[in-house]
Amino acid sequence: MPEPTLLLTGFEPFGGETLNxxxxxxxxxxxxxxxGVRVAARVLPCCxxxxxxxxxxxxxxxxxxxxxxxxxxxxxPDLTLERVxxxxxxxxxxxxxxxxxxxxxxxxxxxxxxxSRLPVKAMVAGLRAAGxxxxxxxxxxxxxxxxxxxxxxxxxxxxxxxxxGFMHVxxxxxxxxxxxxxxxxxxxxxxxxxxxxxxxxxxxHQGPDHAAAEGRTH
Numbered sequence: 001m002p003e004p005t006l007l008l009t010g011f012e013p014f015g016g017e018t019l020n021x022x023x024x025x026x027x028x029x030x031x032x033x034x035x036g037v038r039v040a041a042r043v044l045p046c047c048x049x050x051x052x053x054x055x056x057x058x059x060x061x062x063x064x065x066x067x068x069x070x071x072x073x074x075x076x077p078d079l080t081l082e083r084v085x086x087x088x089x090x091x092x093x094x095x096x097x098x099x100x101x102x103x104x105x106x107x108x109x110x111x112x113x114x115x116s117r118l119p120v121k122a123m124v125a126g127l128r129a130a131g132x133x134x135x136x137x138x139x140x141x142x143x144x145x146x147x148x149x150x151x152x153x154x155x156x157x158x159x160x161x162x163x164x165g166f167m168h169v170x171x172x173x174x175x176x177x178x179x180x181x182x183x184x185x186x187x188x189x190x191x192x193x194x195x196x197x198x199x200x201x202x203x204x205h206q207g208p209d210h211a212a213a214e215g216r217t218h
Contacts, residue, residue, distance in 0.1 A: 004037040006199065007064040009055065011071055011144065014046035014096050021172050021191055022070035028192045035203035037065065046144050047097040048089060052106075052151040059155055066163045066203060068118070069152055070195070071145035073168035073218070074175070077184035078133035079194055080218055081120035082140040082166040085149035086113045090142040106150040114153035116165030118202050121210040123167075126201035132194040136214035140166055163202060168218075169195070 008029060010022030023043050030041035042058045044051045059067070073080060087110050094100040120136050127134035140146040149166035156162050169191050176185035186194075 002063070005040050005062050005064045006034070006037045006203070007042065007058055007062050007067040008039050008199070009042045009044050009058065009067070009069045009148070011044050011046045012096065014144075015093055017175060019172055019175055020046075020072050021169050021188060022072050024172075024188050025070060025169065025192050025195050028188070029196060032196070034196060034199045037203055039199070040064070044148060045096060047095040048091070048099050048101055048144060048147060049097055051144050051148050055148055055151055056155060064162065067152060067156070068164070068199060068202065069148050069166045071140075071148070071166065071168050072171065073141075073145075074171045075183060076168060076170055076218060078135055078170065079127060079191075079198070080135055080137035080168045081116070081118065081123050081198075082137050082149060082168060083116050083120055084113050084138055085116075085140055085146055085153055085166065086142070087111060087150055088142050089147055092143065095144055106147050107154050110150075110154055114150060114157075117153070117156075117163045118165035119205040119209040120165065121212045121214055122205045123198045123201045124214060125210055125212065127194060127198055130194075130197045132190070132197065134194070134198075135216065135218075137168065137218040139217055140168070167195070167198065
């Protein structure tokens with residue numbers, strides 16, 4: 001019987017940056033076994049034309065039982081579990097291939113939105129209990145992060161048993177230090193430990209998600 005696998009994805013640096021915490025986190029956790037499930041890491045290109053294909057290839061290769069996609073959300077002070085992916089690409093900046101779609105669907109003719117299949121409120125509660133700042137977010141934006149989140153849920157629409165979703169992570173201190181004004185950040189070691197904890201909750205949680213009020217937006 002194949003070993004249970006969790007696909008963990010991150011992104012390459014973008015927007016002129018040389019670092020992306022999501023890339024560093026997934027590389028640090030690659031090969032770990034969490035709750036009896038082995039983590040398989042993949043780094044996706046930060047471009048509208050390449051990210052969905054790279055994701056689809058990883059899904060086909062690994063046939064994971066769970067998926068967590070990570071992305072950088074500079075300016076957010078905590079780890080944010082995304083609840084909703086929308087069928088919209090509307091880029092504020094160009095991606096790494098120079099593309100900047102405006103008001104374009106992620107999947108032409110697809111549903112307006114998909115909800116995460118991860119127990120996002122339980123994961124937030126677990127992170128907070130372990131001492132990590134975390135919250136539920138109701139917007140993954142309209143850049144490549146949202147595109148990958150939507151493409152992930154669309155690809156798994158006929159595989160309801162696969163738990164999948166998206167989490168944004170803050171800037172690293174090295175990134176925040178280059179900004180002209182103070183900005184929230186979290187060291188890489190802390191982010192790796194927090195994501196490890198979030199994965200443990202996601203894999204261990206059974207039954208409905210927590211019934212807790214997490215209605216604020218980002």
